[in-house]
Amino acid sequence: MPPKNQQARARLLEAARDIIRARGFAATSVDELCRAAGVTKGAFFHHFASKEALGVAAAEYWSETTSALFAAAPYHAHADPLDRFLAYLEFRRELLAGAVSQYTCLVGTMVQETHESAPAIRDACARSIHEHALTLVDDIKAAMAARRVHGFSAESLALHTQAVLQGAFILAKAQQSRDLAAESVDHLIRYVRLLFNHPAAEELPA
C-alpha cells in the first residue's frame, strides 16, 4: 500500500489536474476524485472546505508546477531577449505531445466553466494566466526597445501569446489532434518574427 500519511491532499490535487483537464470541472464529481486519488470523502473534506475550494487549490497547484517547469526550461539560455521569446514559443509548440488532455491547460479549461458561477475559481485561473504572461513581458519590452518596435504594449503581446495557445488547445480538443494547434503556434511565431523584423521571418516551414 502507498504511504498514507500527509499524502491525501497532494494525491487529490494531482487527480484533479488530470481528471478536470479530461472531463471538465462540473462533470468531475468529488467521489470520482476520491476514487482516483485512493482516498475517502472524509479526507477530501478534511483538506478542502468544498468542491469550489478544491478548484481554487487546483488552479494554484497548476500555477506552482507550471511555473517551475518554465523556470527550468532551456529557452532562458539565449542571450538576446527576442531569441528567448521565440525560443519560449518554440518550447510551447514542442510541449504539444501525447494525449490531448496531457498538454492542454487546466486553468483555461476551468475558467470557461466557472467564470460566472464560481468567482473564486475564475480569479485563481485569471491570476495563473496573468502571472505566466508576466514572465514574458521583460523580454518583450527589451526586444521592442532594441528594435524600436511600437504601436502596442508588451503586456498585450504577452497576453496574446496566451490567447493563441488557449485557442490552439480548443482546436486540438475539437479535432483530437495536435496538428492544428501546432500550426497556430507557427502562425504566432511568424507574427513575432515579422513584428521584430527577425531574419528568419521568411524561412518558416509551411
Next chain:
Amino acid sequence: MPPKNQQARARLLEAARDIIRARGFAATSVDELCRAAGVTKGAFFHHFASKEALGVAAAEYWSETTSALFAAAPYHAHADPLDRFLAYLEFRRELLAGAVSQYTCLVGTMVQETHESAPAIRDACARSIHEHALTLVDDIKAAMAARRVHGFSAESLALHTQAVLQGAFILAKAQQSRDLAAESVDHLIRYVRLLFNHPAAEELPA
C-alpha cells in the same frame, strides 16, 4: 416535411445557447433548461433523446444562426479579397460587446467539456468551427495569390483566426472584460497586415 409549431424545441435551443454559454454544458441541468424555456421535462425528452442529443442540436442551431449572421454582415461588400478578410476580422472585434456570455462562442465552450466524454457533441462543435473557417479560405487564397504570399496554407490561417478568437474569449472570461480580447484581435489584424504587406500595417492604434 419539417413538423410545424415546435415552440418547445426552439425555446429549448435558445435557452441552451444562453445558459450553456454562461455556465457550461455539464453544469446546466435539464430541469434548468426546461424552466428557462417554460416547458416541462416531458417536452424536453419528446424533442431530444437525451441531454447529449440536445448538445448536438444546440451546436447545429449555433452553426445555422451564426452562419446567417456572417452571411448578412457588411464585410462582404469590399471588392478586394484581403480587404474582405481584414473587414471580417474587424467585424469580429466589433462583435465583442455587451456581457461576456453574450459574445462568446457556444461550440468553443462546449467542446472543451465534451471532447472526451461526448464524441457526438465534440464532432458537432468541430464541424461548426471548421465550416465557419472554411468561409474565409477563398478570400485568403485569393489574397495569397495576388500578393505572392506563401509558406503556409490558407486553411491554416483561417483556423488560426478562429484559434485567436477562441483564446480571446477565454481571456475575456478570465478577466470579465472585452479589453484583452479586443487587443488580441488587434494583434491578429496586425499579423494579417504584415503577412500581406498591407499599407496600413504600421498605422494600427496601440
Next chain:
DNA sequence: AGGACAATACCAACCGGTTGGTATGTACGC
C-alpha cells in the same frame, strides 16, 4: 365537406442513482 383516426406536441408525476456535503469516529505522532 366532414368524420375517423393516427401521429405529433406537450404535460405532471415519478424513478433509482448520484450529487456535494456532514456527523461521528478512530489511529497516531507530538
Next chain:
DNA sequence: GCGTACATACCAACCGGTTGGTATTGTCCT
C-alpha cells in the same frame, strides 16, 4: 492527551430519464 489526518456511514437535494397520459394537428376516406 490533544490536534491532525484520515475513515465510515449517512443525508436531502438533485440528476438524467421514464411513465402514462391529454390536447392539438394533419391526413385519408367517403
